[in-house]
Amino acid sequence: NAGVTQTPKFRILKIGQSMTLQCTQDMNHNYMYWYRQDPGMGLKLIYYSVGAGITDKGEVPNGYNVSRSTTEDFPLRLELAAPSQTSVYFCASSYNRDRFSNQPQHFGDGTRLSIL
Amino acid sequence: TQLLEQSPQFLSIQEGENLTVYCNSSSVFSSLQWYRQEPGEGPVLLVTVVTGGEVKKLKRLTFQFGDARKDSSLHITAAQTGDTGLYLCASNTGNQFYFGTGTSLTVIP
Numbered sequence: 001n002a003g004v005t006q007t008p009k010f011r012i013l014k015i016g017q018s019m020t021l022q023c024t025q026d027m028n029h030n031y032m033y034w035y036r037q038d039p040g041m042g043l044k045l046i047y048y049s050v051g052a053g054i055t056d057k058g059e060v061p062n063g064y065n066v067s068r069s070t071t072e073d074f075p076l077r078l079e080l081a082a083p084s085q086t087s088v089y090f091c092a093s094s095y096n097r098d099r100f101s102n103q104p105q106h107f108g109d110g111t112r113l114s115i116l
Numbered sequence: 117t118q119l120l121e122q123s124p125q126f127l128s129i130q131e132g133e134n135l136t137v138y139c140n141s142s143s144v145f146s147s148l149q150w151y152r153q154e155p156g157e158g159p160v161l162l163v164t165v166v167t168g169g170e171v172k173k174l175k176r177l178t179f180q181f182g183d184a185r186k187d188s189s190l191h192i193t194a195a196q197t198g199d200t201g202l203y204l205c206a207s208n209t210g211n212q213f214y215f216g217t218g219t220s221l222t223v224i225p
Contacts, residue, residue, distance in 0.1 A: 004158070033213065040125070042204065043159070043215040050211065058212060090158050104149070105213075107158025 002026050006091050006108035013081045013115050021076040021111050023091030031094045032074040033105065034058075034066065036087040043090065049074055081115045088112050119143075120205055120216035128222045132194055137219040139205035140187045146208070148188050150179055153202040153218075162190075195223045 007022045025032065030051045035043040035058075045058030049068040063085055065077040074093075078085060092105040121140050129135055139148065147166045151159035163172050165181035165188060172179045176199075178191040192199055200223050205216040 031211075035215075040217060042120075042217040043206075045213050048211055048213075056211065059214070092158070104161035104164070105159075107160070109157050 004091055004093055004106050004108035006089075006111050008111060009109070010112045011114070013078075013113065015081060015083065015115060017081050018077070018079050019081070021078075021089055021091075021113070023074045023076070023108060024072050025074075025091075025093040025106070026072065027093060027106065028071060029093035029095055029106070030071065031103075032068065033092045033094075034064070034074070034076045035090045035092065036060065036085075037090060037110075038087050046076065046089075078113075083115045086113060086115045120207065120214055122203075122205060122216035122219050124219060125217065126220050126222075128224060129195055131197060131223055131225050134191065134193050135195060135221070136189055136191045137203055137221070138187065138189050139216050141207070143186065143209075145181075145185045145188075148181060148185075149206045150188070150190055151204045151206060151215075153204060154200075159202075159204055192221075195221075197223045197225050199223050 004025045033048045034046040037043045044060045046064050047066040049055045052068050052071050055066050055068050068074050089111045090107050092107045094105045095103040123138050149164045150162045153159040163179045168185045169183045170181040176193045180189045203219045
């Protein structure tokens with residue numbers, strides 16, 4: 001059982017380039033999330049999806065786009081890379097959350113992205 | 117924005133010592149999660165607390181949820197080198213998830 005798989009693990013981009021960070025999960029989770037983690041800043045939610053075909057903005061969505069065509073995949077797109085987007089990106093997934101307790105989020109191992 | 121403040125930011129202790137880390141907010145939480153993250157990996161859930169005043173134990177780790185559901189603490193008894201890592205608290209408002217800035221714990225042998 002692979003869980004949440006992110007590719008690539010590392011990438012260096014030039015300013016203005018574009019790329020897609022891939023995320024796939026094999027747990028049949030309907031919720032998926034993208035976060036970025038900067039030193040000393042914790043994780044910030046970029047986008048999330050509650051199911052195939054449904055996406056919504058998180059706390060820091062500017063400069064990113066997502067799509068959710070299948071339950072398994074939730075790619076994150078950077079269209080015009082900027083130095084401020086240098087960060088570690090984490091994808092996560094979880095089951096439905098009921099009102100009284102949150103289901104655990106299962107995280108991938110991250111993509112380390114540098115924009116130069 | 118739901119601000120989750122964690123303290124201390126950094127903690128370095130000797131093996132065998134006890135420690136407590138804190139997670140505080142001005143907002144009331146419906147529930148709160150604690151995660152541990154090791155270098156080069158994603159966070160892994162330790163516990164979810166839901167009820168005000170709740171105490172949960174996970175071996176040497178004791179988690180407490182404040183009565184007013186605005187704060188939480190994690191106490192580690194007799195720390196081991198394997199406890200080294202970044203400890204994160206997290207909560208949500210609807211589908212928006214928020215993480216604290218974390219406490220980086222180093223346990224020295």
